[in-house]
Amino acid sequence: MTHPPYLHPDYASTVLRAPSRPPLEMKEDPEAAELTGPVFGRDEVDPLDADLTAGHAGEPLGERIIVTGRILDASGRPVPDTLVEIWQANSAGRYAHQRDQHPAPLDPNFTGAGRCLTDDEGRYRFVTIKPGAYPWRNHPNAWRPAHIHFSIFGTAFTQRLVTQMYFPGDPLFAFDPIFRSIPDPAARERLVSTFDLEITEPEWALGYRWDVVLGRTPMEDA
Amino acid sequence: MTTPSQTVGPFFGFALPYAADWELVPEGHPGAVTITGRVFDGAGEPVPDALLELWTGEPGDRGALGRGGTGISGGTGVSGFGRCGTAPDGSYRFRLAPPSRPYAALLVFARGLLKPVRTRVYLADTPDPLLDSLDPARRATLLAHAEGQDVYRFDVRLQGEQETVFLEF
Ligand SMILES: [Fe+2]
Numbered sequence: 265m266t267h268p269p270y271l272h273p274d275y276a277s278t279v280l281r282a283p284s285r286p287p288l289e290m291k292e293d294p295e296a297a298e299l300t301g302p303v304f305g306r307d308e309v310d311p312l313d314a315d316l317t318a319g320h321a322g323e324p325l326g327e328r329i330i331v332t333g334r335i336l337d338a339s340g341r342p343v344p345d346t347l348v349e350i351w352q353a354n355s356a357g358r359y360a361h362q363r364d365q366h367p368a369p370l371d372p373n374f375t376g377a378g379r380c381l382t383d384d385e386g387r388y389r390f391v392t393i394k395p396g397a398y399p400w401r402n403h404p405n406a407w408r409p410a411h412i413h414f415s416i417f418g419t420a421f422t423q424r425l426v427t428q429m430y431f432p433g434d435p436l437f438a439f440d441p442i443f444r445s446i447p448d449p450a451a452r453e454r455l456v457s458t459f460d461l462e463i464t465e466p467e468w469a470l471g472y473r474w475d476v477v478l479g480r481t482p483m484e485d486a
Numbered sequence: 487m488t489t490p491s492q493t494v495g496p497f498f499g500f501a502l503p504y505a506a507d508w509e510l511v512p513e514g515h516p517g518a519v520t521i522t523g524r525v526f527d528g529a530g531e532p533v534p535d536a537l538l539e540l541w542t543g544e545p546g547d548r549g550a551l552g553r554g555g556t557g558i559s560g561g562t563g564v565s566g567f568g569r570c571g572t573a574p575d576g577s578y579r580f581r582l583a584p585p586s587r588p589y590a591a592l593l594v595f596a597r598g599l600l601k602p603v604r605t606r607v608y609l610a611d612t613p614d615p616l617l618d619s620l621d622p623a624r625r626a627t628l629l630a631h632a633e634g635q636d637v638y639r640f641d642v643r644l645q646g647e648q649e650t651v652f653l654e655f
Contacts (some may be wrong), residue, residue, distance in 0.1 A: 300539065476489045
């Protein structure tokens, strides 16, 4: 089981939102609308949208990082020209969102939203700031491990994926019901990026690598 | 091995919505229809922080994600893809050209959904392999109701007695 179940009571918001019936398994239909997906043109996405540290009057506070990796389909082929959108808290753990009430400072030089299209080899690359951990009200003393939200399209509507990328060795993994909603510990690890000295740029930014596989791999059907 | 899903969370509002993201075609587009409705949880309460995505299944169509306030890019002003965050009353809307199939595909993301639910909005009650496989009460959850000229109502009930039929591919 790769994906989390809908109902995971430790994550309280699932209790009234999880469907009570299992989803209906669709029969093979080569005409199904879901087997295709939107195509985004390169002219629609500004290359500057991939640099979350740019576009403001000054430099944001925090640890500058590069996050890069490849988007692959279930057979391991790269997915080129697909839209990758990210959003995150600032280095203090605060979102630039009006409903985020965490009493940590906003950073006037950081919004925390970016996007890019993958290149011919399925590669994406963002420059950003390492997000801070933040508290939430799920249970007493609940904290989310630092994460970057990812939204990825793929080539078919069936491949659509929204998920979160984490950072290696976070002590909060053990206490986070969202991370732990994924039943298989090995599958959880697939959401954890790796620090990579090759990606790291001297005197400038730490590098993290994170690859994504969309769709269902044959082994998971078994 | 597939990358697992995680919830979209409550704070996507400054990143994923775009200007006019719900408009797959501009106002006044010939034959355009509007699909509108509300999203409800298992207690019957509106879900004010869901994100819906609609796909009509016309390959090659561009998405609607202009940040310049035009909403729809690509020159034709017509897209097969739209996105809409729910309002405080759980409502959403899409304006689109009538799809070539009897349905449009719909994805719903929200805080509390560790993976999206996917369903179909049928604009006509027509013989169809999916609809015909369902008993009448379940079938009804996939049918949009014509409501005046060119407007269809389609509510999504995440949980409970009248729970929408959700699909897995
Ligand atoms: Fe978050």
